[in-house]
Amino acid sequence: MPSPAGVTDLRKSxxxxxxxxxxxLPIYHRVLTSLLESGVESVSSxxxxxxxxxxxxxxxxxxxxxxxxxxxxVGYRVEYLLFQIAREIGYAQDWPVxxxxxxxxxxxxxxxxxxxxxxxxxxxxxxxxxxxxGQTIAGVEVRDLAELxxxxxxxxxxxGVIATPAxxxxxxxxxxxxxxxxxxxNFAPSVLTVPQGVDVRKVDLGTELQxxxxxxxxxxxxxxxxxxxxxxxxxxxxxxxx
Amino acid sequence: MPSPAGVTDLRKSxxxxxxxxxxxLPIYHRVLTSLLESGVESVSSxxxxxxxxxxxxxxxxxxxxxxxxxxxxVGYRVEYLLFQIAREIGYAQDWPVxxxxxxxxxxxxxxxxxxxxxxxxxxxxxxxxxxxxGQTIAGVEVRDLAELxxxxxxxxxxxGVIATPAxxxxxxxxxxxxxxxxxxxNFAPSVLTVPQGVDVRKVDLGTELQxxxxxxxxxxxxxxxxxxxxxxxxxxxxxxxx
DNA sequence: TGATGTGAACATCTTCACAGCG
DNA sequence: CGCTGTGAAGATGTTCACATCA
Numbered sequence: 001m002p003s004p005a006g007v008t009d010l011r012k013s014x015x016x017x018x019x020x021x022x023x024x025l026p027i028y029h030r031v032l033t034s035l036l037e038s039g040v041e042s043v044s045s046x047x048x049x050x051x052x053x054x055x056x057x058x059x060x061x062x063x064x065x066x067x068x069x070x071x072x073x074v075g076y077r078v079e080y081l082l083f084q085i086a087r088e089i090g091y092a093q094d095w096p097v098x099x100x101x102x103x104x105x106x107x108x109x110x111x112x113x114x115x116x117x118x119x120x121x122x123x124x125x126x127x128x129x130x131x132x133x134g135q136t137i138a139g140v141e142v143r144d145l146a147e148l149x150x151x152x153x154x155x156x157x158x159x160g161v162i163a164t165p166a167x168x169x170x171x172x173x174x175x176x177x178x179x180x181x182x183x184x185x186n187f188a189p190s191v192l193t194v195p196q197g198v199d200v201r202k203v204d205l206g207t208e209l210q211x212x213x214x215x216x217x218x219x220x221x222x223x224x225x226x227x228x229x230x231x232x233x234x235x236x237x238x239x240x241x242x
Numbered sequence: 243m244p245s246p247a248g249v250t251d252l253r254k255s256x257x258x259x260x261x262x263x264x265x266x267l268p269i270y271h272r273v274l275t276s277l278l279e280s281g282v283e284s285v286s287s288x289x290x291x292x293x294x295x296x297x298x299x300x301x302x303x304x305x306x307x308x309x310x311x312x313x314x315x316v317g318y319r320v321e322y323l324l325f326q327i328a329r330e331i332g333y334a335q336d337w338p339v340x341x342x343x344x345x346x347x348x349x350x351x352x353x354x355x356x357x358x359x360x361x362x363x364x365x366x367x368x369x370x371x372x373x374x375x376g377q378t379i380a381g382v383e384v385r386d387l388a389e390l391x392x393x394x395x396x397x398x399x400x401x402g403v404i405a406t407p408a409x410x411x412x413x414x415x416x417x418x419x420x421x422x423x424x425x426x427x428n429f430a431p432s433v434l435t436v437p438q439g440v441d442v443r444k445v446d447l448g449t450e451l452q453x454x455x456x457x458x459x460x461x462x463x464x465x466x467x468x469x470x471x472x473x474x475x476x477x478x479x480x481x482x483x484x
Numbered sequence: 485t486g487a488t489g490t491g492a493a494c495a496t497c498t499t500c501a502c503a504g505c506g
Numbered sequence: 507c508g509c510t511g512t513g514a515a516g517a518t519g520t521t522c523a524c525a526t527c528a
Contacts, residue, residue, distance in 0.1 A: 020519055022456050026449040030431060044487065053433040057490095057521055064489055072488045072527050089452050090459040097451070104353060108346035112447050120451055159454055182461065183454040189272060191295040199457045201450055205354050207268040208443055209339070209362055210331055212401055212425040214264050215441050217332040219424065262497055286509065299499055299512095306511055314505045314510045 017088070021062045025089050027052050028062070032082040044075040091119055096157040098124035098181070100172050101164035102132050102142050105187055109161060114138035123155035124148075128168075148172075152179040159183045166190040173200075259330070263304045267331050269294050270304070274324040286317035333361055338399040340366035340423070342414050343406035344374050344384050347429055351403060356380035365397035366390075370410075390414075394421040401425045408432040415442075 031052050035043060045063075049056035063069060063076070069084050070076045086092060097113060097120050099106050106125070113120045115138070125137055128145040135142050143151055151157070160181040162169050169188035176184060177198055184200045186192055189207075192200050273293050277285060287305075291298035305311060305318070311326050312318045328334060339355060339362050341348050348367065355362045357380070367379055370387040377384050385393055393399070402423040404411050411430035418426060419440055426442045428434055431449075434442050 018519075022453055023449070025456075026446070026452040027433070029452075030448075031433070045489095046487085051433065053435070055521065057523090058519090060487090060489065061520085068489070070488050073486045074528075075487065089456050091452075093455070093459065095451075095455050095458070104346050104350035108350055109447060111346060113451060118448060118452065119455065158458055159451070183458045185450055185454060191269070191273070191293065193295070197461075199454060201454060203445060203447075203450060204268070205351060205445075206272075206360060207265070208427055208445060209337075209355060209401070210268040210271075210333075210360065211265055212427060212441060212443060213335070213337050213361065214267075214331050216337070216400055216425045217335065219439075260497075287511095288509085297499065299501090300497090302509090302511065303498085310511070312510050315508050316506075317509070 017065045021065050022089075024052075024054065024062055025085055028059070029082065029085045029089065029091065032078055032085065036078050036082060040078055042075050042077055045070070048076070093119045094121060095119045095159055096121055096123040096155045097159045097161060098122075098126065098148075098152055098155075098157045098176070099161040099163060100126045100145075100148065100176070101162065101168075101187075102127040102129075102137060103163065106161075106163040107137060109163060109187075110138040110140065114140070120159075123157055124151035126151065145172075148175055149179045152176070152181060157181060159185070161185045161187070162192075163187045259307045263307055264331075266294075266296065266304055267327055270301070271324065271327045271331065271333065274320055274327065278320050278324060282320055284317050284319055287312070290318070335361045336363060337361045337401055338363055338365040338397045339401045339403060340364075340368065340390075340394055340397075340399045340418070341403045341405060342368045342387075342390065342418070343404065343410075343430075344369040344371075344379065345405065348403075348405040349379060351405060351429075352380040352382065356382070362401075365399055366393035368393065387414075390417055391421045394418070394423060399423060401427070403427045403429070404434075405429045 028048070031048065032043075035048075035051075045056045045060045049059040052059065060070075063081070066084055066088055069081050099109055099113075099122060102110070102125050106127070110122055110125055114122050122138065122140050125140045125142045126145055126148050127133060127142055130144075132142045133144045152160075158181055160176040160183070162172055162176075162184060164172055166188045169186065169190045170192060173184060173186070173192045173194065177194055182198050184192070184194070184198065186200055186202045187204075189204050192202075194200055270290070273290065274285075277290075277293075287298045287302045291301040294301065302312075305323070308326055308330055311323050341351055341355075341364060344352070344367050348369070352364055352367055356364045364380060364382050367382045367384045368387055368390050369375060369384055372386075374384045375386045394402075400423055402418040402425070404414055404418075404426060406414055408430045411428065411432045412434060415426060415428070415434045415436065419436055424440050426434070426436070426440065428442055428444045429446075431446050434444075436442055
């Protein structure tokens with residue numbers, strides 16, 4: 001993943017935590033929370049890595065970027081480590097979020113971000129459909145697209161979610177940016193153009209399915225070409241395709 | 243992105259297209275389709291890269307993994323390139339998909355994968371909520387969780403989507419795998435354990451938001467520490483935070 | 485002793501820069 | 507000439523293996 005333009009230099013000046021590590025911290029946080037609730041007080045990197053589905057060396061290197069929060073010969077105190085990760089990813093902070101597009105996806109997001117006890121707080125649900133405007137979803141009233149700038153200004157939202165059709169995405173994006181939003185999560189299947197200093201993450205359901213389909217196809221081809229050859233791997237699960 | 247366990251060897255035996263490239267092919271495909279519809283017959287790597295939001299060298303290297311489909315001094319024929327990419331990612335093929343969990347998210351996915359003219363065809367919508375079972379969504383009848391194995395067998399589905407609460411995810415996953423599903427798209431915020439040969443991709447809305455929040459926080463800290471120092475970058479967009 | 489933290493090797497991905505061809 | 511295709515350099519990420527220390 002390329003560093004978002006115009007952000008790299010700032011990051012490097014402070015701690016410089018690798019992007020790949022940042023992407024995994026939320027997982028560690030979730031698993032540690034679950035362990036804490038289970039009454040577990042201490043974990044080794046091997047145990048934690050197992051549950052998180054990563055290599056233990058990778059886990060230790062990730063954590064080492066935050067500081068030396070473990071005890072050699074023992075492991076990590078769950079509660080302490082959890083606190084440190086939470087602080088690092090700004091878990092406790094209040095993040096006002098605006099969601100544009102209240103279709104099924106926007107609805108799902110509203111429910112998700114609204115209920116989760118993370119720092120995210122939905123301060124705006126925005127749609128252009130007059131049938132939706134005025135309705136209350138997840139405790140928030142849907143407002144008209146025309147009020148986008150007002151809503152953002154009211155709550156100083158800096159995170160925006162685009163869950164509109166692709167055709168509207170760039171226009172909405174431009175308005176979000178113009179209103180001061182500097183972090184955008186884009187669910188529309190379109191490439192967004194933004195000025196420097198704005199961070200865009202894309203989640204594309206179609207792309208994800210196509211990547212799976214590609215691998216599936218590769219496996220099918222692999223099976224076909226080696227149908228007559230000797231059995232290489234004990235791939236029981238692959239048998240089902242035929 | 244780590245190669246899915248047990249798949250690498252098969253892939254390597256055929257063409258060996260890098261994971262990073264595979265992840266971008268759907269984007270190229272989408273943009274090329276749009277260009278074709280606009281009547282554009284030919285593009286240079288620079289033009290195409292610009293629209294796709296990637297570096298032109300990266301684009302050329304990506305395409306070179308598929309073959310030499312360009313013309314030096316000219317560029318790429320849109321239609322021909324589109325065909326080659328489509329073939330590579332199995333676009334025309336029929337991919338039966340089963341979606342488990344028909345909440346807002348499952349609904350959104352059903353609408354998305356059902357309407358898109360990609361090769362994906364929803365053959366099963368499954369939920370445990372008796373109020374939902376029997377309803378028709380995106381032209382498909384919702385069936386009970388108990389029928390999961392039947393539905394998969396009926397249509398030989400090899401791709402499964404998990405859009406259930408986290409608490410149900412692993413159990414559903416196990417049943418999908420036992421029924422012959424070898425590709426899983428997981429929207430539940432939980433780490434899935436699968437046998438070798440099964441490919442899992444995770445999409446976690448909470449994680450995505452937290453990554454954005456992290457960068458946002460970093461920028462804020464960066465601004466704070468250099469409030470008194472000389473202006474380094476022409477970061478106009480960053481001014482909005484204060 | 486036993487698990488962390490980390491240098492070094494390895495693997496993957498990106499970008500540069502230019503040879504080579506239409 | 508202009509653009510593709512690609513070797514080589516650089517950047518980032520992962521894994522190994524072990525020094526280090528509670």
